[in-house]
Amino acid sequence: MLPTELLKFNVKAGIVLPARLKPTPSNLQLAESLIATFEAHIGKRRFELDEALQPFEKNVPSVKVPRGLAHLLTQTAEFEAGGDTEPAAVRQRVFALAQGGPPSRHRTARILDQAARELGPTVSPADVLSALYADLPDQQTLVAFDPPTPTELIQRFDLAQVQGQLYRAYSLIITARRNEPARYKQLLKYTKFFGLMLTVEGDAGIGFTLTMDGPSSLFGSTTRYGLAMAKFLPALLHVTKWDLTAQVKPRHELAWVDKADQEWMLQLTSEDGYVSHYKPPEEHDSALEAGFTERFAKLSTDWTLEREVDLVPVPGGVILPDFRLVKGEQSVLVEIVGYWRPEYLRKKFELLRRSGRTDVIVCVSERLNLEKAGVDPRDFGDRVVWFKGVLGPKDVLAVAERMTTTG
Incomplete structure (x- = not known):
């Protein structure tokens, strides 16, 4: 900035x-x-x-x-106060010792020597002088730099x-x-x-x-x-x-x-050519999605699995399904609900319900405590695919076939 x-x-x-x-x-x-x-x-x-x-x-x-x-x-770059002695503690000790007397070179040396003895056996008068204002911006030391x-x-x-x-x-x-x-x-x-x-x-x-x-x-x-x-x-x-x-x-x-x-x-x-210094996102958000993609690629099917999925505007939020299944002019969306906190589950299912979309397959892990989250996947009828450890592409394709045949 x-x-x-x-x-x-x-x-x-x-x-x-x-x-x-x-x-x-x-x-x-x-x-x-x-x-x-x-x-x-x-x-x-x-x-x-x-x-x-x-x-x-x-x-x-x-x-x-x-x-x-x-x-x-x-x-x-990273700047720090140099040395092992806390500058605030050094100032407090030196200023206390400096009270009640006229300044002089000899007296300054004596104060620095006494402060060093009081601050610790390994602290020298030079350390005291160096640490006195070491925390001020222009006195800080450049300790690290990522070029x-x-x-x-x-x-x-x-x-x-x-x-x-x-x-x-x-x-x-x-x-x-x-x-x-x-x-x-x-x-x-x-x-x-x-x-x-x-x-x-x-x-x-x-x-x-x-x-x-x-x-x-x-x-x-x-x-x-x-x-x-x-x-x-x-x-x-x-x-x-x-x-x-x-x-x-x-x-x-x-x-x-x-x-x-x-x-x-x-x-x-996006054509202006500016370059981001933020880390690019991973191709998949989770191991569930990555595993589903790998298993789908091994199938022989007329369906194509797409990662390019559009936003689905919903009053009070937005849905971004994980995948789209496409066959000819037919398509359905796939949303995977894996391992999440109750608050997330409540919002996720509420947005899905509020969207009114009937072309979304909802894949739900049986490991989720949906009762604790207060959600009921039965609201989505036969568009729900239950899975345990892994999500099977054949189960999802069976629902997609049924939806596009009857829809």
Whole structure:
């Protein structure tokens, strides 16, 4: 993430255009040199690192580029107060000893020596002096650094420019096309993780629209929700087909911004080439799904098992079935309910019931304590497939055949 003062962007006809850093030889060299500077300062104080970074800001078109790249590198670095002595304890002891006398070099040395003796047999006066302010930001020591490649750093810079615009977002509207369930599931997981308010509309024909309210509608002028949107953006990049539109509050504090602007628009698509630094989702969410896929692949059948399943909007939530079975123009959805907490089971079955969908096969593990969860799979009639250790594809196909023949 980047602070507001390090954002680079233009505005044309009300459209915000975040700056992008091309991977030119000079930019890659800049990124490589900054990374090397951080690596060379492991074990040194932060003020020493800051001094070493200053030359990079000279004779450049914009100091926002080297400062922004360095700021992103600090987010992969770990700084700690140096030494084994707690700085707060050292200050308390030294300040107590320093009361009631005029300052002098001799007296300072005597206080440091006495404080060292009181703090422990292995503590020296030099340790006391070193630890006195070691917890202040510029005195902390760079103890660990996870270096990206120069290309990765430039990609992070580009993404951070977009994330910075979402700090002041009014709303975020995403149109998502058909994707792998693991991609959708990660997307929905992150909306919950970051506390985003989400509504889902649409269908497979026109696409699914995910609308999220922003800070202006929920929290006034605060950017807490906008920050959550910004952190959510890298998860969206793992979804293969999408469009994004955000309403952004104009930055009237900037002299070049037209004070008459009431709102700006930020527009992105999956074709823009931004790269996520979040870990890609696993192909399967569970061993149950992976095992079912493997066993299905060994069958000789006219049915095809698809992982690309559409969202199913439901009042108060959304359903994302695990699989789709397709044969010609016929298709059914498959939802596997394995090993989950009672709260999850209640919500899962309530959403399935509320959806009104009659084309969903519900596969339920006999190991689940459904009575404790207060749910009754009999609501789904003969569309329920019970299983014990593993889910048999033949059992699911038998239900699919019956549903499509009688439906």
